[in-house]
Amino acid sequence: MNPHLLKVSTAPHQSFNIRHDVVPYFYNRWHFHPEVELLHIQKGTGIQFIGDSIQRFKKDDVILVGANLPHLWRCDDTYFQKNKILRAQSTVVHFREDFWGERFLEIPENKKLKQLLEKAKRGISITRATKQFVIEQLEKMLHVKDTERIVLLLQILTKISQSKQLKQISSAGFTTLVEEKSTERINAVYAYTLAHFKEKISLKKIAEVSNISSNSFCRxxxxxxxxxxxxxxxxxxxxxxxxxxxxxxxxxxxICFESGFNNITNFYKTFKRFTGQTPLEYQKLYMTNEAA
Structure with a gap:
């Protein structure tokens, strides 16, 4: 779906941006930016959209989003309820691939770093010991400045580039079709679907939302x-x-009806098609992993 170009603000005296956010919820528009994004979700749960991937996000997820890769994090409905004390919390770094100089990534010693930033254009989920290292270094980065910030970022990216504890997020060959004129239309479809996916959504209705004909909408x-x-x-x-x-x-x-399915048989069939497991198998595996 077509993303919205987001301008990332960086202070005049800084070459890249790091910030710590504590907000009622994550609810960004489907967007992209030329900066690479490194995100640690400290608190919050919801649905994560990166490229052509839709997944759940949770506390302590660490994600590397490459330049111009569309993405969105949308917290669960409970975060949007009035008088809730829930807060979403994250640390996020934004930097341009060339902020350290145009030739920096071309030197032989930075071959793996250049490859990492290329892989990040499909999104990378960072796991296990590498994830813990990144979390610790990001915390340090929030409390230092000047050259120390650059050194810590380089250490983080070097560690990730050498790690095998990574998972690509978007599918192989994913490319983005950026057409600004379609931004409002696709975001309208996106917002409507997020709000109404538990209900029956007809082709006629979603085509009306997108303001095009039913025949044209599918294509x-x-x-x-x-x-x-x-x-x-x-x-x-x-x-x-x-x-x-x-x-x-x-x-x-x-759960079947709460999730928008109209019968149990269809729910089981669809769940297994997308996850490779039945709902019960999925639930039991999760509980087994949590107990381990």
Missing amino acids: YFKVHTRKTYSNFLHELRIGHASKLLIENKLSISQ
């Missing part, structure tokens, strides 16, 4: 997302169902 959506609207909707519903299965407060039947 338009697939061209800009590399997936059908039906699959996009299923991914949102499966993501929500996965959250409810992990929380283990509702029966499978209740």
Whole structure:
């Protein structure tokens, strides 16, 4: 789906930006920017959209988002309720690939670093010991300035570039079609679907939201997302169902209807198609991993 170009603010006396956010919720528009983004989510849960990937995000996720890769983090509905004391919290770094000089990435010693930034254009999830190292260094970076900040960022990126504890997020060959004139249209579709995925959404209705004909909508959506609207909707519903299965407060039947599916058989079939597991298998595996 077409993203919105976001301008990242950097202080005049700094070559890159790091900030610590404590906010009621994460709810950005589907956007991109020329800066690379390194994000540590300290508090918050919800749905993460990066490139053509839709996944759940949670506390202590660490993500590297490459230059011009569209993304969005949307907190769960509970964060949007009035009088809630929940807060989302993150530390985020933004930097341009060439902020340390045009030739820096071309020197032989930085071959792995250059390769990392190229891989980041599909998004990278950082895990295990590497993740913990990044979290610790980001905390230090918040409290230093000048050359020390640059050294810490370089240490973080070097560690990631050498790590095997990484997972690519978007699919191989993902590319973004950036057309600013479509930004409002696709964001309208996006916002409506997030708000109504638990309900039945007809092709006629979502085409009205996008302000194009029903016949044109299906092709338009697939061209800009590399997936059908039906699959996009299923991914949102499966993501929500996965959250409810992990929380283990509702029966499978209740989770089925709470996630927008109209019958149990369809729910089981769709859940297994997207996850490779039945809802019960998914729930049991999660509980086993948590107990380990």
